[in-house]
Amino acid sequence: xxxxxxxxxxxxxxxxxxxxxxxxxxxxxxxxxxxxxxxxxxxxxxxxxxxxxxxxxxxxxxxxxxxxxxxxxxxxxxxxxxxxxxxxxxxxxxxxxxxxxxxxxxxxxxxxxxx
Amino acid sequence: xxxxxxxxxxxxxxxxxxxxxxxxxxxxxxxxxxxxxxxxxxxxxxxxxxxxxxxxxxxxxxxxxxxxxxxxxxxxxxxxxxxxxxxxxxxxxxxxxxxxxxxxxxxxxxxxxx
Numbered sequence: 001x002x003x004x005x006x007x008x009x010x011x012x013x014x015x016x017x018x019x020x021x022x023x024x025x026x027x028x029x030x031x032x033x034x035x036x037x038x039x040x041x042x043x044x045x046x047x048x049x050x051x052x053x054x055x056x057x058x059x060x061x062x063x064x065x066x067x068x069x070x071x072x073x074x075x076x077x078x079x080x081x082x083x084x085x086x087x088x089x090x091x092x093x094x095x096x097x098x099x100x101x102x103x104x105x106x107x108x109x110x111x112x113x114x115x
Numbered sequence: 116x117x118x119x120x121x122x123x124x125x126x127x128x129x130x131x132x133x134x135x136x137x138x139x140x141x142x143x144x145x146x147x148x149x150x151x152x153x154x155x156x157x158x159x160x161x162x163x164x165x166x167x168x169x170x171x172x173x174x175x176x177x178x179x180x181x182x183x184x185x186x187x188x189x190x191x192x193x194x195x196x197x198x199x200x201x202x203x204x205x206x207x208x209x210x211x212x213x214x215x216x217x218x219x220x221x222x223x224x225x226x227x228x229x
Contacts, residue, residue: 032215044222045208047219093157100171100214102173103150103160105157106157
């Protein structure tokens with residue numbers, strides 16, 4: 001079965017703190033893609049990153065970084081020096097090669113960054 | 116360029132009524148998807164179009180739900196005999212014509228069935 005688990009339902013931090021959002025996935029496929037999306041209060045899902053299963057290099061984009069570890073089936077997302085504008089629900093998602101283009105989403109983690 | 120657009124942004128209807136939700140994908144994107152997001156949950160896949168044809172409709176919950184994309188661009192999600200449990204945000208996404216490509220989402224249509 002294909003599944004994405006985001007165990008953290010809600011996280012609350014104070015501005016400038018670093019925060020890591022966890023994502024654990026399950027798939028039997030060897031070829032798959034992992035994604036992170038941000039859903040701010042406005043409701044629109046905003047694409048953040050796409051990573052394929054053959055590329056385990058970590059990635060950094062500004063204050064955002066992603067740690068992909070196949071050994072633990074995890075694709076964690078870290079925000080460094082969080083800001084109030086980072087407040088949103090963050091979703092981790094999976095596409096597996098046998099599933100056409102169907103995105104399988106986790107339940108999301110609600111991040112609240114307080115001034 | 117313009118992103119995915121969806122109309123209406125909000126729809127309130129009564130139980131038993133018929134509704135249509137419209138999605139206009141990013142220009143040039145041949146793949147189009149519908150998802151449904153209930154409160155506090157992640158989006159759930161409904162249907163995927165490649166061009167005019169539904170390549171995967173395995174997520175449609177029952178035969179009250181139907182979607183079309185007659186000219187390979189705009190898509191309409193149709194719900195017959197609406198039920199209160201159909202209340203949710205319906206999200207549309209589009210992507211270029213390659214497998215496992217990034218999907219770009221529209222703002223959604225919030226459907227409330229009274």
